[in-house]
Amino acid sequence: MKIDLAFTPDELEKKKLAGKSVVVIDALRATTTMTVAFENGAAAFIPVKTVEEAREVVARNPDYLLAGERRAMPLEGFHLGNSPRDYRPEKVRGKTIVMTTTNGTRALVAARGGAEVFIGSFLNLGSLCRRLVESGRDILIACSGEKGLFCLEDTVCGGAIVGRLEKMGIPLTQTDAAHAAKILYEHCENDVHGMLCSCEWGVYLEGLGLGKDVHICAEIDSSEVVPVYREGRIILDR
Amino acid sequence: MKIDLAFTPDELEKKKLAGKSVVVIDALRATTTMTVAFENGAAAFIPVKTVEEAREVVARNPDYLLAGERRAMPLEGFHLGNSPRDYRPEKVRGKTIVMTTTNGTRALVAARGGAEVFIGSFLNLGSLCRRLVESGRDILIACSGEKGLFCLEDTVCGGAIVGRLEKMGIPLTQTDAAHAAKILYEHCENDVHGMLCSCEWGVYLEGLGLGKDVHICAEIDSSEVVPVYREGRIILDR
Numbered sequence: 470m471k472i473d474l475a476f477t478p479d480e481l482e483k484k485k486l487a488g489k490s491v492v493v494i495d496a497l498r499a500t501t502t503m504t505v506a507f508e509n510g511a512a513a514f515i516p517v518k519t520v521e522e523a524r525e526v527v528a529r530n531p532d533y534l535l536a537g538e539r540r541a542m543p544l545e546g547f548h549l550g551n552s553p554r555d556y557r558p559e560k561v562r563g564k565t566i567v568m569t570t571t572n573g574t575r576a577l578v579a580a581r582g583g584a585e586v587f588i589g590s591f592l593n594l595g596s597l598c599r600r601l602v603e604s605g606r607d608i609l610i611a612c613s614g615e616k617g618l619f620c621l622e623d624t625v626c627g628g629a630i631v632g633r634l635e636k637m638g639i640p641l642t643q644t645d646a647a648h649a650a651k652i653l654y655e656h657c658e659n660d661v662h663g664m665l666c667s668c669e670w671g672v673y674l675e676g677l678g679l680g681k682d683v684h685i686c687a688e689i690d691s692s693e694v695v696p697v698y699r700e701g702r703i704i705l706d707r
Numbered sequence: 708m709k710i711d712l713a714f715t716p717d718e719l720e721k722k723k724l725a726g727k728s729v730v731v732i733d734a735l736r737a738t739t740t741m742t743v744a745f746e747n748g749a750a751a752f753i754p755v756k757t758v759e760e761a762r763e764v765v766a767r768n769p770d771y772l773l774a775g776e777r778r779a780m781p782l783e784g785f786h787l788g789n790s791p792r793d794y795r796p797e798k799v800r801g802k803t804i805v806m807t808t809t810n811g812t813r814a815l816v817a818a819r820g821g822a823e824v825f826i827g828s829f830l831n832l833g834s835l836c837r838r839l840v841e842s843g844r845d846i847l848i849a850c851s852g853e854k855g856l857f858c859l860e861d862t863v864c865g866g867a868i869v870g871r872l873e874k875m876g877i878p879l880t881q882t883d884a885a886h887a888a889k890i891l892y893e894h895c896e897n898d899v900h901g902m903l904c905s906c907e908w909g910v911y912l913e914g915l916g917l918g919k920d921v922h923i924c925a926e927i928d929s930s931e932v933v934p935v936y937r938e939g940r941i942i943l944d945r
Contacts, residue, residue, distance in 0.1 A: 476714060476857060477718070479717055479718075480715070480717075480855075480856060480857070483855055483856060484856075615883075617718075617721055618718060618721060618722075618884070619714060619718070619883060619884045619887070620883050621883040621886065621887055624887065644907060645853075645857060645858050645859040645906050645907045645908075646856070646857045648859065649857070649859055649862065649887075649891055652890070652891055652894045653887055653890055653891070656890045656894070668883050669882060669883045
């Protein structure tokens with residue numbers, strides 16, 4: 470099984486996606502938040518690129534929830550931000566959520582050419598890796614990055630997937646990028662929360678008083694859900 | 708002093724270069740080869756993007772040497788390839804060399820907006836770091852990458868610069884990318900040659916029988932020269 474990793478959506482766009490399992494990661498916070506939302510009973514996410522598009526979709530479907538952020542700040546008139554703590558069961562159960570975020574949405578859109586597209590975070594590492602093995606396809610990890618540039622937390626989360634699959638005894642052919650991500654993960658394996666607090670985006674979130682969110686994003690293997698992105702929607706298919 | 712790193716020329720183009728010391732790295736092999744050429748008395752390099760452009764410049768200046776490669780293969784009618792072993796004193800002493808390579812040239816062109824642009828490799832790490840400290844500017848390390856994508860060897864070489872400056876006691880503010888590169892360097896610090904042999908491009912070069920070149924690219928601190936890229940030419944300015 471081959472495994473590759475794109476640090477940014479730009480890199481992802483240069484890679485061959487057809488026939489591969491693609492894993493989209495925005496560890497701080499979009500893909501973590503989605504995982505929490507599904508744990509709490511959400512029905513689906515519809516990721517869209519712009520705030521305007523999000524408003525339009527919800528205008529046409531008034532039972533949908535409007536969610537998202539820009540630079541980690543909530544948006545006017547939106548039902549939900551991008552904090553996992555927003556997505557409580559009483560708010561999201563059975564709901565379809567239209568979401569736009571700074572980086573995660575862009576990576577999702579760029580990942581659409583994959584044979585399967587999964588949502589990854591530190592929360593669902595184990596269940597995600599089992600699903601990847603089950604699919605048997607070559608893997609491409611798609612980090613969301615930060616405004617088109619490298620960010621540490623997504624890469625470390627991607628490296629955790631490489632490390633887990635290795636520990637499961639899966640024979641892996643790793644590209645330089647996948648191998649580098651694994652080294653970075655192993656470097657901070659014993660203190661993922663510390664890494665999340667000290668990376669650039671984590672420092673920014675802490676500065677906004679969102680340290681509790683960062684803490685949630687470090688809850689390794691706390692969830693069994695593996696959301697999939699299919700035909701414009703993120704859902705649980707089993 | 709702030710230090711940042713771009714994994715690819717695409718990333719470099721998104722960053723602010725003005726006022727910074729930029730270090731261009733193509734560890735396997737272009738910037739290593741340039742360093743060896745200057746050690747052996749070369750007068751200057753003129754990096755150009757295309758094979759055609761290289762031929763035109765040399766047609767107008769018949770005393771210049773024509774150098775370069777595509778996918779590590781020599782080019783027809785060129786005086787020199789991209790192997791450091793080609794650049795012997797009797798061939799290059801006093802010569803201006805017009806060079807085009809797959810990745811290094813693109814990074815150099817993208818780096819032109821820097822206040823100063825230096826040529827870096829494992830060979831001139833120490834002298835390069837002293838020069839960076841002397842300049843006192845913020846630093847941006849520009850990895851050449853491989854066809855627009857991440858490659859391990861340039862990033863590790865960039866991380867070696869971060870690590871050296873830290874060891875020199877220079878207070879550094881590191882971006883996620885610079886910090887990640889330093890972690891990757893520290894991981895293989897004791898076996899840089901092994902890393903160069905096992906990374907994707909190193910494996911490719913070994914497969915072409917160019918293992919001797921890879922060995923030369925790992926000769927840490929073997930050179931004191933710090934080539935600078937200024938007004939379209941790479942020269943030694945002191």
